[in-house]
Amino acid sequence: MEKSSKVRTNMIGGRQVDAISVDMDKGSIHETNGLFWNTKGNDILGATALPLYGAFVSEEKHHLFGEISEKKILEIGCGSGQSLRYLGERQASVLWGTDLSENQIEKTQQLLTSCGLSAILICSPMEEECGIPKDYFDIVYSIYAIGWTTDLEGTFLQIASYLKKDGVFIFSWSHPIHKCVAAEENRLIFKKCYFDESWFSVTLGESKLALSDRKLSTYVNALAKAGFVIEQFIEESDDDLMQLQNDDFANKAKMLPVTFVIKARKL
Numbered sequence: 001m002e003k004s005s006k007v008r009t010n011m012i013g014g015r016q017v018d019a020i021s022v023d024m025d026k027g028s029i030h031e032t033n034g035l036f037w038n039t040k041g042n043d044i045l046g047a048t049a050l051p052l053y054g055a056f057v058s059e060e061k062h063h064l065f066g067e068i069s070e071k072k073i074l075e076i077g078c079g080s081g082q083s084l085r086y087l088g089e090r091q092a093s094v095l096w097g098t099d100l101s102e103n104q105i106e107k108t109q110q111l112l113t114s115c116g117l118s119a120i121l122i123c124s125p126m127e128e129e130c131g132i133p134k135d136y137f138d139i140v141y142s143i144y145a146i147g148w149t150t151d152l153e154g155t156f157l158q159i160a161s162y163l164k165k166d167g168v169f170i171f172s173w174s175h176p177i178h179k180c181v182a183a184e185e186n187r188l189i190f191k192k193c194y195f196d197e198s199w200f201s202v203t204l205g206e207s208k209l210a211l212s213d214r215k216l217s218t219y220v221n222a223l224a225k226a227g228f229v230i231e232q233f234i235e236e237s238d239d240d241l242m243q244l245q246n247d248d249f250a251n252k253a254k255m256l257p258v259t260f261v262i263k264a265r266k267l
Contacts, residue, residue, distance in 0.1 A: 049079065069092070073095055073139045097120075126146075133162070140163055181252070192213070194215065231263045231264060231265055232262070237254070
């Protein structure tokens with residue numbers, strides 16, 4: 001990993017942090033982020049899981065999944081398993097999950113077993129072939145995980161291959177405008193260029209992570225190249241959820257989107 005001299009501000013969750021733009025290869029990114037989630041990831045960033053898509057956006061309001069009984073479902077970036085449990089308890093017929101972190105896979109297995117549920121779980125980067133069946137799933141989804149990919153177009157092509165024709169892909173991530181803007185003295189100030197998609201490294205305590213902030217158009221164009229059509233795009237924050245969290249982050253969410261969710265269908 002070769003660090004440049006460019007230091008910038010980024011938003012991680014509701015926090016403003018210093019980031020360093022870096023030149024990283026795919027292997028280094030996987031190693032850095034795999035170690036992060038194997039050790040302190042959940043302690044530092046927490047876990048975002050259904051029914052929440054992220055800050056102030058919920059499945060209980062938007063109903064993007066619809067009726068899931070008898071559906072075959074795959075999660076990309078299953079974390080510690082709460083979203084798979086949520087769908088399993090709603091009678092999904094088949095559950096699969098993938099994650100970069102062995103520790104997260106173990107947590108998912110433990111949680112589902114304790115709830116009397118089962119899933120096929122695979123530890124693998126989402127960009128790589130890992131034995132997931134093709135043209136098999138009714139729904140593929142990802143809750144605050146898709147942004148960790150090192151190859152967005154390749155990942156969307158992989159996901160399209162897993163889905164049946166007319167299958168649904170639902171994913172959420174931190175809104176790129178939120179990642180550029182910080183709240184300072186009751187004002188919102190741009191701290192980073194929206195068009196900057198370079199990889200950056202952040203040190204949180206004793207842990208490091210690597211990310212890239214992509215433009216909304218980058219996600220939309222990658223979906224189109226993979227043969228998806230967008231059915232719903234959500235970026236509004238839920239007033240009821242914001243009222244439950246009366247702090248600077250909630251106040252910021254009243255002014256601009258902090259989470260986005262896309263529901264797309266395979267043509």
